[in-house]
Amino acid sequence: MNTLPLRQLCAYRAMHDGFSRCGLDLDAFLLGEGGVATLEAVLPATTLADLFDAAWRHAVARTGDPAIGLRMTPRQPLIGLGGMAHLVLAAPDVRTALYQLERFTGVISPTTAMSLEISDSGVRIGVQVSPGARPAASQRFDFMAYTVLQGIWWLLGQVLRPQRVSCPFPAPVDPRPWEEAYGAPVRFGGSVYALDMPRHLLDLPVPTADPMIANLSEQLASRLLALQGGSLVARVREAVSRQLARGDPRREQVAAELRMSERTLQRHLSDLGTSFQDVVDDTRREMARRLLEAGSATPTEMSFALGFADPSTFYRACKRWFGCSPSEFRCAP
Numbered sequence: 001m002n003t004l005p006l007r008q009l010c011a012y013r014a015m016h017d018g019f020s021r022c023g024l025d026l027d028a029f030l031l032g033e034g035g036v037a038t039l040e041a042v043l044p045a046t047t048l049a050d051l052f053d054a055a056w057r058h059a060v061a062r063t064g065d066p067a068i069g070l071r072m073t074p075r076q077p078l079i080g081l082g083g084m085a086h087l088v089l090a091a092p093d094v095r096t097a098l099y100q101l102e103r104f105t106g107v108i109s110p111t112t113a114m115s116l117e118i119s120d121s122g123v124r125i126g127v128q129v130s131p132g133a134r135p136a137a138s139q140r141f142d143f144m145a146y147t148v149l150q151g152i153w154w155l156l157g158q159v160l161r162p163q164r165v166s167c168p169f170p171a172p173v174d175p176r177p178w179e180e181a182y183g184a185p186v187r188f189g190g191s192v193y194a195l196d197m198p199r200h201l202l203d204l205p206v207p208t209a210d211p212m213i214a215n216l217s218e219q220l221a222s223r224l225l226a227l228q229g230g231s232l233v234a235r236v237r238e239a240v241s242r243q244l245a246r247g248d249p250r251r252e253q254v255a256a257e258l259r260m261s262e263r264t265l266q267r268h269l270s271d272l273g274t275s276f277q278d279v280v281d282d283t284r285r286e287m288a289r290r291l292l293e294a295g296s297a298t299p300t301e302m303s304f305a306l307g308f309a310d311p312s313t314f315y316r317a318c319k320r321w322f323g324c325s326p327s328e329f330r331c332a333p
Helices: 010-021 026-031 045-063 077-089 094-108 138-156 176-182 199-203 211-244 251-257 262-271 276-294 299-305 311-322 326-331
Strands: 112-118 123-129 164-167 186-188 193-197
Touching: 010 026, 010 045, 010 077, 010 138, 026 045, 045 138, 077 094, 077 138, 077 211, 094 112, 094 138, 094 199, 094 211, 094 262, 112 262, 123 138, 123 199, 138 164, 138 176, 138 193, 164 176, 176 186, 211 251, 211 262, 211 276, 251 262, 262 276, 276 299, 276 311, 276 326, 299 311, 299 326, 311 326
Parallel strands: 164 186
Antiparallel strands: 112 123, 123 193, 164 193
8 A cells, every 4th residue: 555645656756757858747647537536645556556557658649659658757867766865875886776776665666666686797677567457558667767777877977888678568669769778789578677787887886975864864764664564564465365275375476466576575574574484474374363263164174275285284383373283272262
């Protein structure tokens, strides 16, 4: 669930600036065709995703430009970070700045996520956007990824081109706008939207680094993340509950369902003082308690409903959770 009014969302502010650059009125669309009663409305993340998708499709229809997401980047690339911009501006180097973005993207926008993968050959910056009822508009991916890249350029005061770019949508009729924008080979139809950057990018110093501001900004972002934590844990529990009947839930499957990388999910849960396995265990325990109290299912039926491989594993889990066997739990006063 989003906890901020639409007008206060960083994603809205960045889009608003980008739309105005192209002569489009985002507010008029949202309050008209978008069906939003007021810009002070607080909307669930799935509703926001549908709304943003509709806005981008409206922009394409008005301009006839499928690459408009690349052309709408804000005048100031860090505007999309809102108050969290200081996390980046005060970081000692690009590595730290990107780690902070990966960690706190959920605070900045409830419909986007970022991931960071470092290897000997380079660094991959991944971009995810949450879908609504329909697949996410490709322009949302373009807008976020190109804004991140331009933010890096602005931060360093120099242009560093990606080595490769991967886009998770079919190749357009004319791929030149993407190739010209990134100045790098672009592969369409990939599994993710990712920018492959040279590894030395990570060690470049941030000219505006400030340890005191960096520390204060991280404390603020951590508090905001903690306030939103209940929402993330609830979403993970919902996803786990749906998967239990099919067996032991897998972290990569839940991460994919939540439209974030496995590593990003793991990091966010760790920041909240928990882990994926802890959430799975807590979900199973509460479901087991309800099933045992209802008394209508056999231990074998319950064990498979909770995703256990066999009843003996469920039995041992009950001993650990409740200090007694399933039958003893039912007989307890």
